[in-house]
Amino acid sequence: MMNAPGGPQLDNATLLEIIRAQSDIARLGLDLGGVMSFVAERAEMLTGAQGAVVELAEGDDMVYRAASGSVANMLGLRLARDSSLSGLCVSTGEILRCDDSEDDPRVDREACRRAGLRSMIVTPLKHLDTTVGVLKVVAPEVSAFSDGDIAALSLISGLIAAAMFHAARHETSELYLRATHDALTGLPNRALFYDRLRQSVDLAVRSAGGLGVLNLDMDGLKPINDRYGHRAGDAAIKETALRIAANSRRVDTAARVGGDEFAMILPGIEGRHDAQAYSQRITEKVSEPFEFEGQPIELGVSVGVAVLPEDGVDMTGLIDLADKAMYVAKRGRKVVG
Template sequence: MPTRDKLLEVIALQTEVAGLGLELDLDLGRLLDRVVKRTLSLVDADGAALEMAEGDEMVYRAAAGMAEGSLGLRLKRSHSLSGLCVAQGRALCCDDALLDPRCDRAACERLGLRAMVVVPLRHHGVTVGVLKAMSKRAGHFEDRHLSLLGLVSQLVAAAMYFATRYAPGELFHKATHDGLTDLPNRSLFLDRLHASLAQALRDGQPLAVMMLDMNGLKLINDGFGHRAGDAALLEFARRLVGGLRQSDVAARLGGDEFGVLLRPLAADGGLEATMQRLAAHLDGSFAFEGRLLQIGASIGAACFPEDGVDLSRLIELADQRMYRHKRGLQQAHA
């Protein structure tokens, strides 16, 4: 049986989720992030993930600890313990992933995972995903860990029900889109980047990753309140989408951070010209309750294959170049 202290942790998580729901109208993406982070201490795990069943794949929609860099990771349902959990609708435990034929051994080796437990997440009577806890140590998990994760999975399932009570199909959308702007969130953006880079490696066609920081949000929040800040974010998102092609992907990564996937790259002037056009489209004032508020963007980008073939490296380079652009704008206005 779980200890009293661990049961109190579950109650504390339940209180957090209730508060989160009242504050955010059950923003499912943030809820899932909160759950996986609390799962680490709850079962003394090195990593945790929440995977959704999408077609014949299991997709990481929230991750923490050793799994944090794996958002968007896709596993075949037929070759993973998570997929088996969905098929059977019951909790499963693996003592050693390197020896267990039910596991995707290659994926486990990449993560450094040796032991794991997975419990089903049910929505409208259907198992739609799993909550997974991971350990670097073989044989780490016991029955008490399964019991605790089972309690958490029931909590998440109840939250999912209320967050998507109008239609079961909204579950995927709420888990993969930003609640304010309705743009893809970080999880879905990384998913699209993984898929596009894999395709680019096969066909040799270039792509670009752009990272953007919205300029002016803090001044607006401080001077006019968060309603004005939300209006600014919505206007920025509208302009961002309006300045891109249908084949491009724009996402809100969190706070005032946005990302863009450009594929294929535009032939008219190249990436630099695209960035300049987009910056001009994003910069400027907008009206809010009789006032003109100013917004703009700092932008950085990295290209495949010129800047590398590793996704993490491309994102890091684009981020560095964005901050360099931001510093240049700050110096120009100093």
């Protein structure tokens, strides 16, 4: 057995997994959003939690910037900083454990009930000697976590802190930019997309306005990688991102939400016909000729559309509908890869 610094003993298997995680994080480089998502998944696995989340302190809110397991669909959620265990963790800079949310006055009991949570560990994330967020694991059972889980989470949180330092050495504002934007394309990442979509849906519902959600999947990225190499694949992703962004309005959000997947939020549209017109224009613009190192490469996207309020007012439902519509479009184009 080996000791974790300042804490109880950890078994060799757990320490080995943390060392492996450090190597995997190094390969992610300056993609801080990717690092946070990876660490949330690894923290969930190492502690046997039902879910894990990285929350960043932004103004008066704690914002879910990475999430896995049971809380994965809460990405982009904002909670009041002054009434949560996460906010208290940021204020004190100390690791906090809740064994039962029903009798712990530090937690938002109603929020825990809605999420089906009873116990959690919250670990501070520090950047430039300031606590800027937390790494949190959660479970539906009472007293689900041990002192060993606290030690493991403390080591894992240190990996995020190191990635934060290397991604943003001098400015906390740069840290948030790195955490919310895709390293390859510079577009908003999945976490920021969900954050903005939650706010856009709420605003559209309150104002009885229209909102479009587009899911865009690149056509044929795998054949590009196989034939020309991953440098060409990365160039194709970046060019697709540029073309999507160039054909967006200032009020729109265009994001890279996966390897070859993009998404858009279209506020204030006038119904499905309007959203489909945007979809058609972007499809045409992305498909224009492109060359990489003298080689002509075919670019294309398959696009799915969902519209509020015609398709409902639930954020997750709109995303699912746009995703299904995208796969219908891809099958209709008989696209491979």
